[in-house]
Every structure is written in C-alpha cells, then in structure tokens.
Amino acid sequence: MSVMPSKDKATGMYRKMYEIRQYEETVKYLFFEGIMPGTIHQSAGEEATAVGTIYDLRREDVIFSTHRPAGHDLAKGVSLRGMMCEMFGKADGCCKGKGGAMHTGDFSIGAPPANAIVGGNIPIAAGAALAFKMQHKDNVAVSFMGDGATNEGSFHEGLNFAAVWKLPVVYVCENNLYSATTSIHLTTLLENPAADRGSAYGIPSEVVDGEDVLAVNEAMARAVARARAGEGPTILELKTYRKYGHSRNDACGYRPKDEEAAWFARDPVKCFREKLIAEGVATDEELKAIEDEVDEAIDDAVEYAKAAPYPTLESALEDVYAD
Numbered sequence: 001m002s003v004m005p006s007k008d009k010a011t012g013m014y015r016k017m018y019e020i021r022q023y024e025e026t027v028k029y030l031f032f033e034g035i036m037p038g039t040i041h042q043s044a045g046e047e048a049t050a051v052g053t054i055y056d057l058r059r060e061d062v063i064f065s066t067h068r069p070a071g072h073d074l075a076k077g078v079s080l081r082g083m084m085c086e087m088f089g090k091a092d093g094c095c096k097g098k099g100g101a102m103h104t105g106d107f108s109i110g111a112p113p114a115n116a117i118v119g120g121n122i123p124i125a126a127g128a129a130l131a132f133k134m135q136h137k138d139n140v141a142v143s144f145m146g147d148g149a150t151n152e153g154s155f156h157e158g159l160n161f162a163a164v165w166k167l168p169v170v171y172v173c174e175n176n177l178y179s180a181t182t183s184i185h186l187t188t189l190l191e192n193p194a195a196d197r198g199s200a201y202g203i204p205s206e207v208v209d210g211e212d213v214l215a216v217n218e219a220m221a222r223a224v225a226r227a228r229a230g231e232g233p234t235i236l237e238l239k240t241y242r243k244y245g246h247s248r249n250d251a252c253g254y255r256p257k258d259e260e261a262a263w264f265a266r267d268p269v270k271c272f273r274e275k276l277i278a279e280g281v282a283t284d285e286e287l288k289a290i291e292d293e294v295d296e297a298i299d300d301a302v303e304y305a306k307a308a309p310y311p312t313l314e315s316a317l318e319d320v321y322a323d
Helices: 007-032 047-054 070-076 080-087 121-134 147-151 153-164 195-201 213-228 257-264 268-278 284-307 313-317
Strands: 062-064 141-146 169-175 205-209 234-239
Touching: 007 047, 007 070, 007 080, 007 213, 007 268, 007 284, 047 070, 047 141, 047 169, 047 213, 047 234, 047 268, 062 121, 070 080, 080 284, 121 141, 121 153, 121 169, 141 147, 147 153, 147 169, 153 169, 153 195, 169 213, 195 205, 195 234, 205 213, 213 234, 213 268, 268 284
Parallel strands: 062 141, 141 169, 169 234, 205 234
Antiparallel strands: none
C-alpha cells in the first residue's frame, strides 16, 4: 500500500492533476465550439501517470512526450498561458505558435517539444541520457509512450541501446488498452507489452496501477534512483484509461460500455480527492480553494490567448535551425 506524502506534496499533486483535467476539459470545449483551431489528442483520465512520474523530477531532468503531451507538459511546469497560446497558434505560445497541440513543450524547464511520431521519442531519450552520462551528470531522461509504441522498431532499438550503455533513462508506457481505436489484445499476445519485453534486454520493469498517483510516484522514485545511481534504464508500465477518444472525432464506439464504466469509476482525480479527505490530509474546503485558483488561472489563460498576437510573417523562417 502506498504511503501518503506530506500535506504540501499531496495537495500539490492534486493541484496539478486537477489543472490537467480542467485544462483538457476547457480545450475540448473550445475545439468543439469552433473557438480554437486544429485538432487534439487529450490526456484526460491519465492525470495520475503524468503527475506521478513527473512531480519529483528536477528542472534539469528531461521528458520526451508523445502526440498526447498536455498532461506531461503541465506536470513539468509549462505555463497555462504558454500552453493555451500555443493551442491558439499565437506568438506567445510555448513554441511561438508553431508547434500546436502535438508539439508543445519548453526547453528551459526540461520539456523539449513533444514528438508526434509513435515511438519516435524512445531513441531520442536514450540519446539525451547518453549525453548526461558523457557529461558526468546525474540527470535523468524520461520517455513516454503508449502501448502501441511497443510494436515499433524504435522501441526495441532504443531499449537495447539504453540497456547496453546502462543509460539513465526511464521508459514510461501509459497502457490505456487501445492503440488509437484498436484493442491491445488484437495487436500483441502480451498482457504487459512494455514490461514483459524488458527482460529480453536485461531491463528491470514494473507494472503499476496508473490510476493511483501515489503508486505511480513511488515506482517512479525507484526507477529514478536506479538511473541516478548509474544502474541503467527501467521500464514502468502504467495501466490507465483515456476519458475520451483517441482524437477529437473519435466517439469510442469500439469500447465496451461495461469496460468504460469500470474504469471511469476509478477516475484518478476523483479518487485522489476522496482519498485526501478520507485520510484527513485536506478538507473539502481546502481542495475547493485549490480548484477555484486553478479554474481562475485557466480562465485567465484563455482570455490571454484570445487577445495575444499571431506570429508575424517574418517569423515563419525563424527557429528552423538551432543556433
């Protein structure tokens, strides 16, 4: 059973989980009302995986996200204004309005813009970890992936490279049971497609309840400790579930209703809130105050983004190459 952390940490984790959920709900509304352009791949329902893995990382540790990056980026500290401006394609966006929903991030806080290619960030994270090792730093690289990425060649190439060189990288598989609209049981015979393959490369792995933010946080602490101690990579397979479809036009007709009901009953934000109150860590009033602050910050981010300027024509060719 997981140990409840200090009140400051526990309520801080809840704040981030609630922020991610409300951000995603707000973005969903803005898209479907035609107020915001583009498309979205939402992380609502997976807040515990993002916050549990990222909350204790250092600023200098780097995360490499996927086509579903909002939860990871907010957990790492990308600002709400920066995220919202990016979604509107504005110059004040975290990627200057050029990245959009699948490429948010902020280099300055250890969140390089996300990689929308399935499995594409796995070897990149190994490269960052190799750089840390060559520089004699105890920083850690974290690579996020969905269950579908475990069937990509980059998964196997990246894991083997990281294992051979004992690199300080944590591979986090957010297994939400579906690769886009296809059940995991139709794409692999393994119950745990990431963790079960770890032994083939000599990489220790854990399968964790991805709806339990404290269980995720404790597993991540073990993996990060191994990495910082020079003991090499770890695979964490977190069993979780999307609240919504793969993308904005996916109504989830392929998911059984009883399956959805069982997972939704374990909503990570709701369950953690109830746990904090039940164990006397925080009162309903204290959590409501946190929620009000977050709601206000999100409203501010939306209004700021609406009023922010678009990138200039002259800026179109900037940032093509690194200085």
